[in-house]
Amino acid sequence: xxxxxxxxxxxxxxxxxxxxxxxxxxxxxxxxxxxxxxxxxxxxxxxxxxxxxxxxxxxxxxxxxxxxxxxxxxxxxxxxxxxxxxxxxxxxxxxxxxxxxxxxxxxxxxxxxxxxxxxxxxxxxxxxxxxxxxxxxxxxxxx
Amino acid sequence: xxxxxxxxxxxxxxxxxxxxxxxxxxxxxxxxxxxxxxxxxxxxxxxxxxxxxxxxxxxxxxxxxxxxxxxxxxxxxxxxxxxxxxxxxxxxxxxxxxxxxxxxxxxxxxxxxxxxxxxxxxxxxxxxxxxxxxxxxxxxxxx
DNA sequence: ATGTATGCAAAACATTTGCACCTGG
DNA sequence: CCAGGTGCAAATGTTTTGCATACAT
Numbered sequence: 001x002x003x004x005x006x007x008x009x010x011x012x013x014x015x016x017x018x019x020x021x022x023x024x025x026x027x028x029x030x031x032x033x034x035x036x037x038x039x040x041x042x043x044x045x046x047x048x049x050x051x052x053x054x055x056x057x058x059x060x061x062x063x064x065x066x067x068x069x070x071x072x073x074x075x076x077x078x079x080x081x082x083x084x085x086x087x088x089x090x091x092x093x094x095x096x097x098x099x100x101x102x103x104x105x106x107x108x109x110x111x112x113x114x115x116x117x118x119x120x121x122x123x124x125x126x127x128x129x130x131x132x133x134x135x136x137x138x139x140x141x142x143x
Numbered sequence: 144x145x146x147x148x149x150x151x152x153x154x155x156x157x158x159x160x161x162x163x164x165x166x167x168x169x170x171x172x173x174x175x176x177x178x179x180x181x182x183x184x185x186x187x188x189x190x191x192x193x194x195x196x197x198x199x200x201x202x203x204x205x206x207x208x209x210x211x212x213x214x215x216x217x218x219x220x221x222x223x224x225x226x227x228x229x230x231x232x233x234x235x236x237x238x239x240x241x242x243x244x245x246x247x248x249x250x251x252x253x254x255x256x257x258x259x260x261x262x263x264x265x266x267x268x269x270x271x272x273x274x275x276x277x278x279x280x281x282x283x284x285x286x
Numbered sequence: 287a288t289g290t291a292t293g294c295a296a297a298a299c300a301t302t303t304g305c306a307c308c309t310g311g
Numbered sequence: 312c313c314a315g316g317t318g319c320a321a322a323t324g325t326t327t328t329g330c331a332t333a334c335a336t
Contacts, residue, residue: 015334036325037172056219072216076324082161093263100262103255106249107253115272118234123274124237124273128268129263131255131263146293154315155309155314155315199301199302200302203302220299
């Protein structure tokens with residue numbers, strides 16, 4: 001049960017928070033990571049009464065608590081994903097926004113080297129590879 | 144003379160465009176990459192009469208023409224840098240926003256491998272390492 | 287009860303667009 | 312001269328905030 005996670009983060013266990021956590025857990029996996037608006041729509045569609053502002057507030061709190069990660073890929077909206085602890089980078093399809101996660105130890109190691117040889121104490125890093133995924137590649141022409 | 148670049152891109156050689164190009168050329172190098180607002184301020188401060196909208200319009204045209212690259216680092220505003228042809232990635236100081244550019248062939252190679260083994264046709268990629276630079280590290284405490 | 291969360295509306299930003307006027311070739 | 316460029320103001324899209332009400336403990 002993840003209501004524990006909420007309590008641990010000093011956040012009351014409320015319905016909106018539980019619902020948002022649940023959505024992140026279930027519809028997050030291999031497909032799209034979610035925007036605040038996505039989550040808002042899903043909640044509305046499933047009959048919940050919630051405000052977009054609350055979604056943003058909750059996501060921001062979750063981010064501060066280390067429960068979710070906020071990404072700024074291209075295209076205005078930030079996307080959110082549950083922080084499952086295992087760091088990874090992203091492949092983003094520029095056609096359909098499909099996201100594939102990956103980890104590469106060689107790259108991870110190299111990054112640390114680069115940072116320290118530039119005199120930086122690395123705090124974080126983001127590697128995003130943009131491209132056209134297999135699906136979109138085959139189905140020629142689409143928006 | 145880079146008025147050539149403008150003509151080549153099908154853009155009239157106007158004062159605002161020249162000025163913006165000049166700013167990108169001179170104050171771009173090792174320090175901060177510039178936001179549209181930065182450029183706007185610099186122009187106003189140097190006595191030019193220009194609108195922020197024009198700065199955005201020009202930068203967008205420059206981007207389309209391949210003259211500049213737009214980056215979406217953390218923190219709202221996009222930053223722009225001249226495209227000098229040599230691809231590179233970025234180390235960003237989270238304290239002072241100083242930017243260091245770097246290239247690592249191993250990482251470049253690995254990225255291609257990762258993309259193709261995931262069935263993606265890579266179109267672009269962005270690697271950003273966030274950290275605290277030497278300067279900020281030493282001068283303990285600062286905003 | 288009581289301090290925190292929420293919903294709504296309004297504010298705050300970053301960026302884009304419409305339009306009348308100006309300018310480069 | 313005339314298409315394209317510019318400034319200004321208004322529109323947009325995203326995220327944040329103020330405030331009165333509702334809820335978890």
